[in-house]
Amino acid sequence: MEAAHTHHGDTHGHAHDDHHGHKPSGLMRWVKSTNHKDIGTMYLWFSFTMFLVGGVMALIIRSELFQPGLQIVQPDFFNSMTTYHGLIMVFGAIMPAFVGFANWLIPMQIGAPDMAFPRMNNLSFWLLPPAALLLITAQFMPGGGAGVGWTMYAPLSTQAGPAMDLTIFAVHILGISSIMGSINIITTILNMRAPGLTLMKMPLFCWTWLITAYLLVAVMPVLAGAVTMTLTDRHFGTHFFNAAGGGDPVLYQHIFWFFGHPEVYIIAIPAFGVVSQVIPAFSRKPLFGYASMVYATASIAILSFMVWAHHMYTAGMPVEAQLYFMYATTLIAVPTGVKVFNWVATMWKGSLTFETPMLFALGFLFLFTLGGFTGLVLSITPVDVQLHDTYYVVAHFHYVMVAGALFSAFAGIYFWLPKWTGKMYNESLGKLHFWLSLIFFNVTFFVQHFLGLAGMPRRIPDYSLQFTEFNMISSIGAWGFGLSQLLFLYVVIKCIRSGEKAPDKPWDGADSLEWTHLPTPAPWHSFETPPVIK
Amino acid sequence: MSKALANRRLLTRLSVFAVAMFGFGFALVPFYEKICEVAGINNLIKPAAAVENTQIDRSRTITLEFDANAHGLEWEFKPVQTSVRVHPGEMIQVEYDVRNKGAKPVVGQAIPSYGPKHAAPFVKKLECFCFKQQPLLAGEGKRMPVQFVIDSTLPADVNTITLSYTFFEVKGAALPKGGDQG
Ligand code: HEM
Ligand SMILES: [Cu+2]
Numbered sequence: 001m002e003a004a005h006t007h008h009g010d011t012h013g014h015a016h017d018d019h020h021g022h023k024p025s026g027l028m029r030w031v032k033s034t035n036h037k038d039i040g041t042m043y044l045w046f047s048f049t050m051f052l053v054g055g056v057m058a059l060i061i062r063s064e065l066f067q068p069g070l071q072i073v074q075p076d077f078f079n080s081m082t083t084y085h086g087l088i089m090v091f092g093a094i095m096p097a098f099v100g101f102a103n104w105l106i107p108m109q110i111g112a113p114d115m116a117f118p119r120m121n122n123l124s125f126w127l128l129p130p131a132a133l134l135l136i137t138a139q140f141m142p143g144g145g146a147g148v149g150w151t152m153y154a155p156l157s158t159q160a161g162p163a164m165d166l167t168i169f170a171v172h173i174l175g176i177s178s179i180m181g182s183i184n185i186i187t188t189i190l191n192m193r194a195p196g197l198t199l200m201k202m203p204l205f206c207w208t209w210l211i212t213a214y215l216l217v218a219v220m221p222v223l224a225g226a227v228t229m230t231l232t233d234r235h236f237g238t239h240f241f242n243a244a245g246g247g248d249p250v251l252y253q254h255i256f257w258f259f260g261h262p263e264v265y266i267i268a269i270p271a272f273g274v275v276s277q278v279i280p281a282f283s284r285k286p287l288f289g290y291a292s293m294v295y296a297t298a299s300i301a302i303l304s305f306m307v308w309a310h311h312m313y314t315a316g317m318p319v320e321a322q323l324y325f326m327y328a329t330t331l332i333a334v335p336t337g338v339k340v341f342n343w344v345a346t347m348w349k350g351s352l353t354f355e356t357p358m359l360f361a362l363g364f365l366f367l368f369t370l371g372g373f374t375g376l377v378l379s380i381t382p383v384d385v386q387l388h389d390t391y392y393v394v395a396h397f398h399y400v401m402v403a404g405a406l407f408s409a410f411a412g413i414y415f416w417l418p419k420w421t422g423k424m425y426n427e428s429l430g431k432l433h434f435w436l437s438l439i440f441f442n443v444t445f446f447v448q449h450f451l452g453l454a455g456m457p458r459r460i461p462d463y464s465l466q467f468t469e470f471n472m473i474s475s476i477g478a479w480g481f482g483l484s485q486l487l488f489l490y491v492v493i494k495c496i497r498s499g500e501k502a503p504d505k506p507w508d509g510a511d512s513l514e515w516t517h518l519p520t521p522a523p524w525h526s527f528e529t530p531p532v533i534k
Numbered sequence: 535m536s537k538a539l540a541n542r543r544l545l546t547r548l549s550v551f552a553v554a555m556f557g558f559g560f561a562l563v564p565f566y567e568k569i570c571e572v573a574g575i576n577n578l579i580k581p582a583a584a585v586e587n588t589q590i591d592r593s594r595t596i597t598l599e600f601d602a603n604a605h606g607l608e609w610e611f612k613p614v615q616t617s618v619r620v621h622p623g624e625m626i627q628v629e630y631d632v633r634n635k636g637a638k639p640v641v642g643q644a645i646p647s648y649g650p651k652h653a654a655p656f657v658k659k660l661e662c663f664c665f666k667q668q669p670l671l672a673g674e675g676k677r678m679p680v681q682f683v684i685d686s687t688l689p690a691d692v693n694t695i696t697l698s699y700t701f702f703e704v705k706g707a708a709l710p711k712g713g714d715q716g
Contacts, residue, residue, distance in 0.1 A: 116541045116544075116545075117541065117545065182548075183544075183548040183549065183552075186548060187541050187544045187545060191537060191541050191544060192537070192541075217548055217551055217552050217555070218551075218555055220552075221552050221553070221555035221556035221558070221559060222555055222556070222558060222559040222562075224556055224559070225556050225557075225558075225559025225560055226559060229559075229560075237705050237706030239704075240563060242702070243643075243645050243702065244642070244643040244701075244702030244703065244704050245704050245705070245707075246643075248566070248570075251562075251563065251566050254562065254566060255559055255562050258559075258562065316575075318573055318575065
């Protein structure tokens with residue numbers, strides 16, 4: 001309460017007027033907004049825009065791979081598409097989507113008036129569009145986009161054209177944005193909870209974001225360090241990754257994956273949080289094993305720092321190191337298993353209904369678990385030596401990132417859309433969106449397991465003839481999946497424009513503060529006076 | 535303590551932590567080098583420690599093939615002999631010729647690689663031009679020796695080893711004096 005007001009500083013008096021109903025209108029409302037809900041909305045729209053940009057890139061990739069040989073694009077451009085598709089989806093679509101959720105929900109769920117640092121929040125968001133522009137303009141640099149892969153491995157990245165520099169700056173900016181966003185989230189959660197709301201009473205979504213934010217503050221700077229070294233190797237005569245100067249390109253891989261593996265959990269953990277709100281609501285039962293969920297999430301986060309080299313089994317490592325990384329990686333399956341068990345146990349004997357959010361949460365549950373299984377397969381060193389850099393890996397991470405994180409984001413959007421907009425979406429269209437996404441997702445990615453097992457390498461524009469049929473199936477699935485997302489856009493716009501008025505609590509089983517203590521749509525300022533928690 | 539103050543303190547602490555992690559990324563560089571040194575990996579351009587198995591094993595003959603490349607350098611670089619046949623444990627010396635055909639003095643560093651890869655630890659180099667950077671004036675040429683022993687514990691399935699050197703330019707290294715610095 002006090003905190004938010006002091007932080008409004010010079011706008012103090014102004015902020016007071018606001019809660020009598022006015023808010024600034026027009027474009028400036030968004031540009032200068034320090035309101036957590038407005039900023040959350042901007043994050044979500046930004047993320048969806050980037051999802052479409054990254055999606056177009058994916059369709060270029062899949063169209064080229066529809067047949068063997070080169071039909072549509074040249075190899076350099078193809079490589080650039082795989083690179084920027086990865087970067088844009090990870091840093092532009094998935095991560096900002098969950099930061100959007102964090103902005104909208106955390107203050108409401110902990111009974112705070114806003115985020116701890118509203119102006120820093122504005123800056124965190126407005127750093128994103130310039131970074132996205134850098135990634136897009138990189139395509140038009142002499143020599144085209146940098147075809148180095150989203151992992152930006154040296155020595156390719158130290159030798160790539162000028163597009164690489166833009167890409168490095170974009171990564172720096174995205175990193176700064178994420179770090180500021182995370183500091184804001186940690187401070188809000190630790191310092192601004194309503195009296196009586198202890199940490200162990202918080203909704204699980206807040207817990208998952210608290211843990212994720214710590215991961216982000218810990219590893220985004222390491223990524224920034226890695227790309228800074230690449231930059232100085234490129235232009236300032238350092239030799240971090242240059243073997244001729246006494247450096248080592250394999251060092252880049254170690255630093256990158258020290259960031260990279262926690263990063264995959266930065267994507268997955270908030271998704272766990274959303275699903276942990278949705279499943280209990282539609283099971284009309286509290287979450288099973290709340291405390292074990294918190295501990296499992298924390299152990300996943302800690303373990304994620306100790307397994308990075310499972311991405312590098314083929315890069316050259318002593319056998320003892322390979323054994324260590326193999327055992328440590330398989331260990332992650334234990335806390336992950338605890339979580340899956342708890343979600344299933346939450347549904348056990350619940351009175352289940354299957355509205356769109358629940359369908360997406362169940363889709364998440366099945367397919368994320370499948371992705372976890374293929375992860376376990378890959379964690380076994382001798383198996384990975386065969387499967388590394390094949391389509392099996394591509395299948396693995398799309399199960400955890402698309403059917404995992406993205407489906408969870410869809411579940412969350414359908415779940416909270418009534419609270420955000422005050423209107424209901426069209427349930428039949430929502431369900432249609434789910435079934436189309438589910439089917440086309442599997443058409444696209446399930447067959448990629450077979451391609452990988454048969455030895456098709458990833459990141460290539462052409463392939464040998466025996467892979468043709470599965471690639472055709474996968475490409476058809478990709479177009480179906482892509483087009484289905486336009487239906488999602490339609491459902492959301494239709495809901496905002498002409499949805500039926502939503503009740504304060506449209507879901508019987510929802511029990512966090514935003515449902516129980518706030519009207520629908522959520523007012524512009526949430527808790528001017530903190531709610532009382534029993 | 536007011537909430538605003540508490541928030542600002544946490545902000546400072548977390549920012550310091552983020553900056554420290556940026557430093558940690560750089561600290562991984564010497565850490566990695568140390569681990570490689572201790573574990574004895576990545577010592578391609580360092581002399582082998584004492585050679586232990588110097589017993590010459592005349593029952594085996596290994597074919598050694600030599601290859602040479604220059605990456606991004608206007609250097610002519612080739613082995614004097616393309617292959618030799620040797621017994622494990624025997625001391626061998628071969629030579630490479632290099633000439634800077636460019637108009638500028640350049641410093642190069644040769645990096646060896648081996649085929650098959652797992653034969654690398656059994657090629658014990660005692661003397662090699664790859665142990666140091668090689669400055670060459672414009673037009674300058676050199677004949678450079680490599681001296682090594684094939685360890686007699688070389689796995690039985692390896693009969694041929696290819697030793698390939700690639701010269702890379704070392705940008706920013708001290709150039710040899712007397713050259714045209716332009
Ligand atoms: C039980 C949990 C998991 C295990 C055991 C696991 C294991 C692995 C292994 C061993 C690889 C390396 C494969 C290779 O390159 O040969 C890999 C790749 C990958 N995993 Fe996972 N994984 C798990 C969960 C996740 C999650 C939750 C995500 C993200 C949400 C994820 C995202 C990725 C990505 C993006 C790659 C590929 C990176 C690249 O090379 O571009 N994984 N995983
Ligand atoms: Cu990993």
